[in-house]
Amino acid sequence: MKKIVFVLLLLINGSAHTLSGEESVKTLEPELNDVGLSIGHMPPAFTLPDLFTGEMISSGDFRGKKAAFFMWASW
Amino acid sequence: MPGWQAFYQEYGEQVEVVVIAQDAQGAEVARPWVEKAGGTYRALLDQHNAIGKAYNVKFVPVGIFVDEEGRLVRAVGSVSIDNETLRGELVEWITTGDIPGAWRDADKGEKPRVLTADEQEADALFQHAIALLKQGKREDAIAELKRAYVLDPKNWLIRKQLWAIENPGMFYDGKVDYRWQKEQMAREDEELKK
Numbered sequence: 001m002k003k004i005v006f007v008l009l010l011l012i013n014g015s016a017h018t019l020s021g022e023e024s025v026k027t028l029e030p031e032l033n034d035v036g037l038s039i040g041h042m043p044p045a046f047t048l049p050d051l052f053t054g055e056m057i058s059s060g061d062f063r064g065k066k067a068a069f070f071m072w073a074s075w
Numbered sequence: 076m077p078g079w080q081a082f083y084q085e086y087g088e089q090v091e092v093v094v095i096a097q098d099a100q101g102a103e104v105a106r107p108w109v110e111k112a113g114g115t116y117r118a119l120l121d122q123h124n125a126i127g128k129a130y131n132v133k134f135v136p137v138g139i140f141v142d143e144e145g146r147l148v149r150a151v152g153s154v155s156i157d158n159e160t161l162r163g164e165l166v167e168w169i170t171t172g173d174i175p176g177a178w179r180d181a182d183k184g185e186k187p188r189v190l191t192a193d194e195q196e197a198d199a200l201f202q203h204a205i206a207l208l209k210q211g212k213r214e215d216a217i218a219e220l221k222r223a224y225v226l227d228p229k230n231w232l233i234r235k236q237l238w239a240i241e242n243p244g245m246f247y248d249g250k251v252d253y254r255w256q257k258e259q260m261a262r263e264d265e266e267l268k269k
Contacts, residue, residue: 037130037151037185039174043139044129044187048095051102051109051118057093060145066169067091069139070079070154071126073232074096074104075239075246 078156082165083116089169092116095126097135099205099236104247123202124232131188133230140168149178150185197227201236208240217241228267 034042047058059069083092094116096105102120109118127133130151138154138161141147148168154161164175190198200223207216220237227233238259239246245255 035187037147037187038182039147039150039179041147042145043141043147043151044126046121046125046129048119048121048125049102051096051105051120054102057117057119059141062091062093062141063145064143065091066089066143067093067141067145068165069141070092070094070156071097071121071132071135071137071139072094073135073235074098074100074108075235 079116080112080114082156082162083114086166086169087116093119095119095121097121097124097127097232097236099124099201100208100240122205124198127230127232128190128198129187131185133227133232135232140165142172148174150182152181193226194230197223197230197233200226201233213240224263225267228263234263
């Protein structure tokens with residue numbers, strides 16, 4: 001619902017001020033859709049060392065392939 | 076742990092399997108578990124609880140499953156690779172690319188949130204405890220963790236970590252003692268009520 005209201009506001013704003021509406025929508029899109037913890041969202045990015053080599057690995061390094069991350073602990 | 080290796084051997088071509096150790100004591104305590112399981116998948120270390128804080132997660136095991144674009148196909152949450160249902164859903168997603176209905180039904184649309192003041196203080200104490208452990212000041216680290224869990228008692232990433240540091244025999248000498256954990260939890264819950 002929030003999303004719809006926001007988009008409507010953008011449209012009203014865009015038509016009233018003849019600013020380049022397309023551009024503002026594009027810039028705002030990541031804010032509207034991206035980071036989240038539910039389906040379709042980008043989870044917060046992280047960079048962590050490899051447990052054995054210490055090499056820094058980012059969550060984004062696996063783009064282009066499905067990835068399953070499992071959090072666990074020795075305790 | 077053996078569950079991940081079997082899963083990785085079967086589906087590793089189609090899905091990157093990455094396990095992330097939440098261990099404040101560092102790589103040394105986590106490595107033997109991966110080695111014992113013969114793990115050849117990618118293993119990372121989250122010593123400072125970076126994911127727990129960013130994802131509102133206070134326990135393990137937790138799964139984060141993303142598609143080729145890096146988008147979640149399942150709400151971040153509890154998983155067990157040894158659970159038949161979960162494995163079936165994973166295989167369905169991997170082989171068809173379709174998100175299982177059960178994953179959609181269980182999705183509550185959760186979003187990251189800012190930590191409360193108490194959670195932030197608990198985290199600061201947790202981070203200090205890690206620094207103290209590195210300096211070999213185990214007793215001081217335990218004291219900090221004891222202050223931390225009182226501020227954030229439902230955070231098992233802090234509370235069970237404390238148990239393991241204070242009572243390594245209950246965690247690292249062969250079998251994990253679940254009865255002891257239950258009793259410990261009851262003891263602490265009594266203390267928290269005061």
